[in-house]
Amino acid sequence: MPRRTHKKSRNGCVECKRRHVKCDERRPICSNCVSSERQCQFVAPAPSVSSARASPSTSHEFASASPATSSPAQEVTSAPAGFAQGSPVNLLHVELLHNVLLESAKWINAREMSSGLSFPDMLKIGLEAPYLLNMLLAVSALNLSITTRGRRDFYRHHATQLQNHALNNFNSLSPHFDQDTCIPMFLFASILGLHLLCDTIVFREGTFEGFLDRFVQYLRLHQGIRTITAEGRWEYLRETKLKPILTFGEKLPSMDSGFGPVCGALYERIQGAEKDEARLKIYRQTIQALQVVMTAIDSKYERLDALVAWPVMISPKYVDLIASRQGEALVILAYYGALVHPSRGHWVFQDGGQFLIESVTQYLGHAWSEWLEWPWKALT
Structure with missing residues (x-):
């Protein structure tokens, strides 16, 4: 009797591949990683103009983001109309920046920011701290995934990709908290917390048990903001342009x-x-x-x-x-x-x-x- 052929899937998560176990490919966290409490990460597939939407997976720890397989500007799925392959300008990122400038006034803390540090100011800071710029683009893409009909998967995919890219960049730099880095580090942690809260509470997939696992991961990461403001750093931050934002806690x-x-x-x-x-x-x-x-x-x-x-x-x-x-x-x-x-x-x-x-x-x-x-x- 001829041997039955077996089609091997290559879409399992990174952790299951490392452990040489069969992955059920459930996203954002596969069953193996849920049961063993491991960090689950799926590598995005090779870009294809004609195909496929990649289901996003979200990194939930500063120190455990997986290496980026490519620059966000290089990987495109189901490109929007008018996007030219090989163009020297990534029109998607231009669109995301435009959305930041146009819609950010409706986002959280907008009034406090406007009196001291606007989103355009953040963009300027982000040019010197790429992890912050990528995080701004990520939350902009997440906003569009919810507010733009018919493009939910496209924008969420790029929101996740940009978030992972921001985490990888932050981890690779391991910035030390000082006068030059305190503002971008605090903004990065705050925007990342907002991104993860929305991604967790809005994009619910699977069982309630799975949701609770993701929500716990979000809470643990969001509380990393405490690390940035601990040990007397709060007073240090209050002497910067962030003062109007930080007075929120005092109110x-x-x-x-x-x-x-x-x-x-x-x-x-x-x-x-x-x-x-x-x-x-x-x-x-x-x-x-x-x-x-x-x-x-x-x-x-x-x-x-x-x-x-x-x-x-x-x-x-x-x-x-x-x-x-x-x-x-x-x-x-x-x-x-x-x-x-x-x-x-x-x-x-x-x-x-x-x-x-x-x-x-x-x-x-x-x-x-x-x-x-x-x-x-x-x-x-």
């Missing part, structure tokens, strides 16, 4: 200002169920951060800024509780979803708040329904 209510009725009731419920004092302390700090966001919104503070601040304020230990699927931790996440839901018209969030509330409810089951009554009121 937020204090973490010690006490609970309102909603957060107070949530904490009392958790206090009555949680016997571990260390975990209870983590939950209290997380709900305090939630209260800060609620108070800021009720005080007519910029809602989007407050929503993006919450992932930075929460404790890394709370992120670990999400990773271990603790019910109380997921309930708090649903409360955050209730705060996000009113901003569903903004491109960064879309229907992410509704998704969090509905998915947490389904995941935890009927036994937790009373815990989730308040988040559900946001949907009615």
Whole structure:
């Protein structure tokens, strides 16, 4: 009997190839990497003008971005009309820059930036810090993937490619925090956090378990902003053009200002169920951060800024509780979803708040329904 031929796929992730195991090619994180908690990365296929859309995969750690296989300007999939192959000018990047200049006023922190550091100023800084320029182009492409009908896959592919290129460039330089690098490093970390929040909460693929894995990766990376502002660096940054942006944190209510009725009731419920004092302390700090966001919104503070601040304020230990699927931790996440839901018209969030509330409810089951009554009121 003739031997059955086997067609070998070459589209598996880098980690599975290295380990010589069969990859199920599930994106953005394959099943093998989810179960073994490894960094999953897919190499983009060779460019083809006539074909194929590459499903994006997102790097989630500063130190583990995979090497770029080509320059973003060299790799094109399904090029837009008017794009000439071999042209000395990459019209896609011109389009992305134009989108930054045209639409960035609608993005987060735009008002604070306009009083000290505009997006055109960022572009000028980016010419000396290519990782920042690539990150600006990446978030512009992500914005277009959501706001431009019929081009979702095309722009998201390039958003991911530019993000990975920015991470690789940042890691290869390993810039030291000083007077020359403090501004581009801080802006890079902030824009990267915004990019990953949107990419995670809007582009949901696979199961809720898979989403939680990606959300945990996002939270851990976003909190890298703390590293940049730690050890007295905040005061150093406040002497730069970033001062109008940094005063945002000073306008937020204090973490010690006490609970309102909603957060107070949530904490009392958790206090009555949680016997571990260390975990209870983590939950209290997380709900305090939630209260800060609620108070800021009720005080007519910029809602989007407050929503993006919450992932930075929460404790890394709370992120670990999400990773271990603790019910109380997921309930708090649903409360955050209730705060996000009113901003569903903004491109960064879309229907992410509704998704969090509905998915947490389904995941935890009927036994937790009373815990989730308040988040559900946001949907009615």
